[in-house]
Amino acid sequence: MQSKPLIRWAGSKRKLLDTLVKSLPKDYERYVEPFCGSACLFFESKKKPALLTDINSELINALNEIKSNKEIRDQLLAVPNTEKEYYRVRSIDPSTQNANERAIRFLYLNRNCFNGVYRTNKLGQFNVPRGNKTGTFPPQEVFDSSRKKLKEATLRVATYHETLKSLKKGDFAYIDPPYSKSVNFTGQYGLGSFNSSHLGALFADLELLHKKGVKFLFSYRACEETISTLQMNFNVERLSVKRHISGFKNSWNEAEEILVKNYD
Ligand SMILES: C[S@@+](CC[C@H](N)C(=O)[O-])C[C@H]1O[C@@H](n2cnc3c(N)ncnc32)[C@H](O)[C@@H]1O
Incomplete structure (x- = not known):
């Protein structure tokens, strides 16, 4: 496992990685993550062609830049880690920047914001305050190994539904949507984010994948x-997971989650 994640991501599955790696199917031709986030399971998966997609275009742009730019860590370290600089960088409209500048902005804010949260206002502008645990970036080796692994992957901005409907027999999909119950606010991951009102449509997609011979592993909060x-x-396994309560130092609760798969 990477000693320090390249991207801090709310809902990252780092704590479940051992279980997830053991749950991967033995055989598949292509690895697909339609809600890729920090894609921590992808980084632990076998060498295979891969498709990583997410609705967050800033995230996908940053992964693309990590994939192709050997200098990105040095560029990130050149941005001063101060409060004034954080809010200056946050105020820049990414649509006025080129791909490299957008990736630097995204990764700098991600490293230094409160709890690695990605939240936007109604206009889609990132509005997370600076965190008090502002930290260093992972060592160059993590950037280098991530760049190498990302060479196996095609990265694309897409809704989960667009990705799932394009899959074919032989593909394997790890499906890890947000657990948000809220339907009305802009969402834990920004505008248009998946919420529990989309579950019925996602279950219909799972049935279709199964019919097409696509293997899937789906993780979600446990709900009867x-x-x-x-x-x-499908096969449903219940797991008990320790979750940090955001904003409360050393506070944890036990949550029940499920892993669902359509293979043995
Ligand atoms: C729980 S996180 C995934 C975490 C990931 N497995 C990891 O280990 O970091 C859910 C992801 O779904 C993305 N997302 C939310 N709604 C989406 C949608 N409708 N289509 C595609 N991606 C979506 C979010 O941007 C977020 O990155």
């Missing part, structure tokens, strides 16, 4: 309705 719907056709 979801479990009873999915266990009719």
Whole structure:
């Protein structure tokens, strides 16, 4: 496992990695993550062609830049880690920047913001304050190994539905949507983010994947309705996961989550 994640991401599955790696299917031709976030399972997966997609265009642009730019860590270290600089960088409209500048902005804010949260206002502008645990970037080796691994992947901005409907027999998809219950606010991951009102449509996509011979692993919070719907056709495993309560130092709670798969 990478000693320090390249991208801090709320909902990252780093804590579940051992279980997830053991749950990967033995055989598949292509690895796909339609809600890729920091893609921590991808970085631990076998060498295979891959497709990583997410609705967050700043995130996908940053992964693309990490994939192609050997100098990116040095560029990031050149940006002063001060409060004044954080708010100056945050106020820049990324649509006025080139791909390299956008990636530097995204990765700098991600490293230094509160808890690695990605939240936007109604206009889609990133509005997370600077965190008090502002830290260093991972060592150059992590950037180098990530660049090498990302060479296996095609990266694309897409909704999960667009990605899932394009899959073919032989593909394997790790499906890890946000667990948000809220339907009305801009979402934990910005405008247009998945929420629980989209679950029915996602379950219909899972049935279609199964019919097409696409293997999938789906992770979600445990909820009795979801479990009873999915266990009719798929294998459902319950897990107890320790989660940090954001904003409260040393505070944790135990949450129940599920892993659902359509293969043995
Ligand atoms: C729980 S996180 C994924 C975490 C990831 N597995 C990891 O280990 O970092 C969910 C991701 O879904 C993305 N997302 C939210 N709504 C989406 C949608 N409708 N289509 C595609 N991606 C979406 C968010 O931007 C976020 O990166």
